[in-house]
Amino acid sequence: MPRKDVSHLQDLRRRLTSQRGRGYWRSLEELAGSAEFQRYVEREFPEGASQWKANRREFLTLMGASLALAGLSGCGGQPPEQIVPYVEQPEQLVPGKPLYFATAMTTGGVATGLLVESHMGRPTKIEGNPKHPSVPAAFWQGSETTAPGVSDIFSQAAILTLYDPDRSQTVTRAGEISTWDEFLTALRPKLEGQASIEGRGIRLLTETITSPTLAAQIAEFRQRYPDSQWHQFEPVNRDNELAGAKLALGEFMGTHYHLDRADVILSLDSDFLTSGPDHLRHAMEFASRRDVQPATNSRAEMSRLYVLESTPTLTGMKADHRLPLRAGQIEAFAIALAERLGVSVEESQCTELTDTTRRWLETIAADLQNYRRQDDPGASLVIAGPSASPFVHGLVHAINRVLGNTGQTVTYSEPVEAQPVVQNESLRELVADMEAGKVDVLFILGGNPVYTSPADLRFANALDRVPFRVRLGLYEDETSARCHWHIPETHFLESWSDARAANGTASIVQPLIAPFYQGRSSHELLSAMLGKPGRSPLDLVKEHWQNRLNDTEDFESVWQTALHEGFISGTQWPKKSATVRQVSDLLKNASRSGRFEDLPRDQVDVVFRPDPTIWDGRFANNGWLQELPKPLSKLTWDNAALVGPELAERLKLENGDVIELEHEQRRLAAPVWIVPGHPDQSVTVHFGYGRARAGRVGSGAGFNAFEFQTSASPWHIDGVSLRTTGRRMPLAATQHHHLMEGRDLVRGGTLGQLRDNPHGPEFMQSHEHGEATSLFPPDEHKYEGYKWAMTIDLNRCLGCNACAVACQAENNIPVVGKDQVARGREMHWIRVDSYYEGPAVNPRVVHQPVPCMHCENAPCEPVCPVGATVHGDEGLNEMVYNRCVGTRYCSSNCPYKVRRFNFLQYSDLEKPSLKLLNNPNVTVRNRGVMEKCTYCVQRISAARIQSEKEERSIRDGELVTACQAACPSQAIVFGDLNDPASRVKQQTEDPLNYSLLGELNTRPRTTYLAALRNPNPELETMESKASH
């Protein structure tokens, strides 16, 4: 390093020494706080980073060196190959102690606040950011700086995508390696050519954009090229919600639900608990109204949820009453309900309903109305899902209005999108322009439209007619392959940006690490398109907010707070009043497709949905999400045509039989998977599979449902003919038996039963006799210090799998692949079991997360011949990996089958980037070793060290396990049983608490709280009559 930089370094040093008191700093930039520093680091740093093919050691060298430089001026001339020891430790950076940084991730354009754990400069684990309005807090009473928030599977798994070795790493031109500079050179004449014609030939295709900075950049671009067009398209979009709002309210609006206020909820095909914007808040609010623990709810009251759905979802499985209907039938039901509730609908559809459905309608309508209390109106809520037609959305706005819910359980605001459009229309216009040869230059920012566009648009063919096509993407995928230029995009953990949360709050996307490859963010690309290449995304974002907040006195401190908190406070949308238009007007403007009557026998409805784990295919190369069992079907690594048991019985279909669907000359062959509770005469297919260029992990798995989708009706098609092919395809599922075989594995009952006998409800009585008298001496363990235990509240659990991915990320759990899953060798330390009860046509489903039980009488311990699994003084059942020789005796003797074995070398020890991903506090296990849940013993140790330094014991809530932190409904509680005030202690004494297989005298430390339902007595009698 040249000596002339001394002045900057002195400045840095001064800043370093003058900063005090903040719990953590988020970036070198903040640390240095100056633009000079930024440039300085850019000059020094990307030299290594841009040629990224480093292994861990080189990486640490780089990070170590750059951080050392930040705190130290005297080490110029050190060869970069050596790790520079700190002569003076940079403040806050203690080796072995992670730092936490706030950032945000977008799904469907909407931001979720995240808190990312970083070890010596490499991000390793993602939690929710509880300060962020989209993220409810996990229970936490420790240091404020590390308080975790809840999260979902996508944010948990995002860290793996960051380190994915298959991400595109370089600019390519027609498949050949090129450079950013060459791209700029090629771009300039194209744009100059367009400047004279006002940009008439320029089109911009993005995903849903909520980023204020990017929107401003696009606006600036369109100012310069006024005739250019901006299209937005995402396959899983909110078109119908937006169109419905426009229909009913006269303009695009954002709708917000407040489930904590809602006593009765009716969902029309909405999976509001586990997907869509704000689902984390929904889950927590819903769970809080289902909680009947005496401590929090002395009156033992619960909200009631009715779900009508065309495909089984986790929300449906949490319902007190669930009615499977075909997509078209739901619309007819909605019209009838609106009429019944006093929304004047001109042409009555009610006659179409069957008697049973009519009774459902009457009961639900009465319940919705009864809950409309005189003194406190608006305690019910009707929600329509993204697949419901705009017309149904319009009706639902009207119904909520009639029920008095508007302003109470439903509020309105500006839409979160920077420029809301009906995206299917937007894409259709673009395709029409491309086909007409009107498009000369096309920029595709993100997305993967060649793969995700509906088949009838023939997007790829139209794309080929554009003379200059530029693609910015994380992967060199199907779309990149058809573009002239591919620019690697930065991961959100590598680059600066901003985005809005569902309530409008502007969130700052802050990088944790310098870009690995030659990645560029969309801000950089737009900046280059505006003729200002080389501007850093940080400058762009910061400048945007500086201009926006120009009346603020001290922008720098506002900015610092925003970086620290992860969002800019006060930017949420204000509530907006909305007037619902006359429904008769609605009917005039809307086209309807709902039909109630049965379809012809050889026809089915096909319902399209994003895949529960890999969404629209964007996570296809994420092994964690591929291997995560899909809720209900428990499939991994594949999608399938989900059918109900009646259809399967009629056509004599078994799991894995390949069927062929045909509609308007489009054909789709798909293996069948039978899901109890799926509506009859209906087939669900999931997007995201059948990828040709996803990467080593995702390519070639499953079938492509987009090839069967139409733009006119993107969520479902009716009148599809179905035939069997006689072929079979192997599918890999993690659970094959969903019946409890009369065992008391999941206990549960109704709220009424609990009220009748609050201290020992009938459903808590076990069939098996309890703990028998033992001839053996009492437990040799005294557990005088801590006595760790976990409770899992099945009443709160949604079955969303966030715990499983969080555990995988925290504990370096490897991915094993489809073949190994099919052999029954998945490695998840916590799994979510699902059991069905009742008739297969419409069963009740209960979810049960199962980690290690940490039994006090652990059957695994005495059988290990080498003492590799032993009992700790605090009650943990500990695995000593080094000692394990792999007899697997412990697993044979584990009644819960929670132990996982490395049958082959599953951990990837080769790929440098994947090595960086690992949590340094958890051993990476090799072949031949048994492993299992440790209660996150590394977190216990960290808390112990902290508490011992402060000469106190670990407080309740100062320590959360990874699964507990992630759980969106906070169903998992972990703590010390010796602390009489701890939450876990209270929960183990709850009358609803029970031990799984407690009759085996294993005395598990992980216990469960029974699941409760709040059924409507009228429907309950009707259902029980129907099933007998």
Place this chain on the structure above:
Amino acid sequence: MSDAQDKPAATEAGHSKFLTGDYTFGTVTDKISAVVLSGQTPRSWYVGFAIAFSLVMLLLWAITWLFVKGVGIWGINIPVSWGFAIVNFVWWIGIGHAGTLISAILLLLRQQWRTSINRFAEAMTLFAVACAGLFPLLHLGRPEYFYYLIPYPATTGVWPQFRSPLMWDFFAVSIYATVSLLFWYVGLIPDMATLRDKAKGKFAQITYGILSMGWRGSARHWLRYQRAYLILAGLAAPLVVSVHSIVSFDFSVTIVPGWHSTIFPPYFVAGAIYSGFAMVLTIAIPLRAVYRLHDLVTDRHLDNMAKVLLASGLVVAYGYLMEIFMAWYSGSQFEQYMILNRLFGPYGWCYWLLIACNVVIPQLLWFRAVRRSVPWLFMLALMINLGMWLERFVIVVVSLHRDFVPSSWGMYVPSFWDWATLFGSMGLFAALLFLFIRMLPMISIFEMRELLEESQGESQ
């Protein structure tokens, strides 16, 4: 078993002896030692050895691949984390038992008919234990650390965990292997000397000379020899009961339904004797035919062994019955489901095949005609071998594949490598037997001479 002596069956020559034909000390010695020394190895030996040796190569291939890739090449999974390796281990250990029973217990009980079969039965024991001993090693996820099971003074200060039945197993099997080897070798010493004296070639003379440890046949030698042999027999006798009892503890100590059962020790021992005698018959019948040993291994021998088969088979059948009864009697839904699943679950056919092989068809042995019919006996022996292997498969795999929590139930499908290891181990067993037949006297020469003397004494 004393039945054989009380009511001697009439042989074709009217003798009631376990040695037919007109033999002298010299001809008996020549007859047995000729197999080793004459050099006229029958063609069938070469064919058999070639097949066995190919299977040994298959075994080596399977083991090499196993060490390269890990136990994941097999069909095991969670929940069925114990598969063929354990099934084969128990099967082979069981087979070994007949040899010890014949040589030690029948010796102590002074059953003369053991004499002509004890040598190769002991060899069979040794080779079966060798095959069995392979599997616990191969079974390990990290076989390179097998020595963690040995209580050696390690600097880590860590001992094996003595509460684990696998530890007991380790001791039981290693003691069994040691005692069997010693017993077999001690029994061989006088015959080695015979071979040394009769051998023509220099190499054979020196080799047998070393192995005979200076045996000169003096009275003092014989006295010491008899004492040592009896002591070893006394040591070996309890092992017949203990080894398989301890092997059964691997299962009965656990809480897995289908494993957790107090009847396992006697039931396993009976099963071991059952399968062991079946294997002795499987070997004796072809040997007798190829080397024309009908005079030494007579039909009465076969008849006696068939009776042992019948008796031990009935004990085993009682065990099967008791398992079903106890499942009902326990009132435990897990036990009851286990039995229903065993009978009618996806692996139900294994159970019914095992019942057919081990219980139903062997009832033919009640008929004298069947006991005296060599083809029938051979077929029955093969069936019992299969049935006993299936029994272990049912116990190990079928119990594990559906235990307590239905969400974790799974299926076990053996892979090519599972089969390769099983058949490879059979090849190893056969190859060792072929080498033994070719290089060592397969029937105890000196004991046959004793038998000859006794029988001649009686007839005179």
